[in-house]
Amino acid sequence: MTFRDTSREYKNPLSFSKRAPGDEDVVRDICNNCGLINYQNPKIIAGVVAVWEDKILMCRRAIEPRIGFWTLPAGFMEQGETIAEGAAREAKEEACAEVAPDALIGIYNVSRISQVQMFYRATLLSPDIAVGPESAEVGLFSWDEIPWKELAFPSVYWALQHYQQTRAQTHFAPFSEPADWAATPGFEDLAKRYTDV
DSSP states (O other), rough: OOOOOOTTOSSOOOOOOEOTTTTTOHHHHHHHTTEEOOOOOEEEEEEEEEEETTTTEEEESSSSSSSTEEEOOHHHHHHOOHHHHHHHHHOOOOOOEEEEEEEEEEEEEEEGEEEEEEEEEEEEEESOOOTTEEEEEEEEGGGSSSGGGSSSSSHHHHHHHHHHHHHOOOOOOOOOOOOOOGGGGGOHHHHHHHHHO
16 A cells, blocks of 8 residues: 555655665655655564463454464554553553553564564553454463463564563563574464475
8 A cells, every 4th residue: 555645735646666766776666756755664563461460461363364363462553652552552452451561571573574573561450351353352361371372473472481581570681583483383384384394
């Protein structure tokens, strides 16, 4: 989808062709009439590992991708919000949960789908949770109850593992994705779509 600034009128209609602007070597969509460059940049995903009395909030996805699999509350940031605000909003939207984000657990580069996923440790302010429009089911899971074989995305696995490693710490550096994401346990079938594994 091409960005169009609806707050102004264009003298000529937008008409795009692919070429590298100026001295860049990246081919982009550029308007032939006004020179507007339609940048396609990675998306930022904000999420939480939200906890109530040692139980972790999880949602079973009601939408694609990975419908029916379990995830942490997370989604695309909106304009005008911080990453922590976006993570809290996603928890509200997906699980009707009020959360207070705390430390940043990880910054995960998911280059195969042009995303940067950032997860915060968070406290659930109440155990009152309910299904949101993108969730088929929500629940609070102890560590041993987490549906490890039904996780939606490798980043969910990473964030949970990194939460577990830091749960007793107040200060730590955020984690990053592993060197070989395809080796994440439980994601062999997903890895086959993107690699020669």
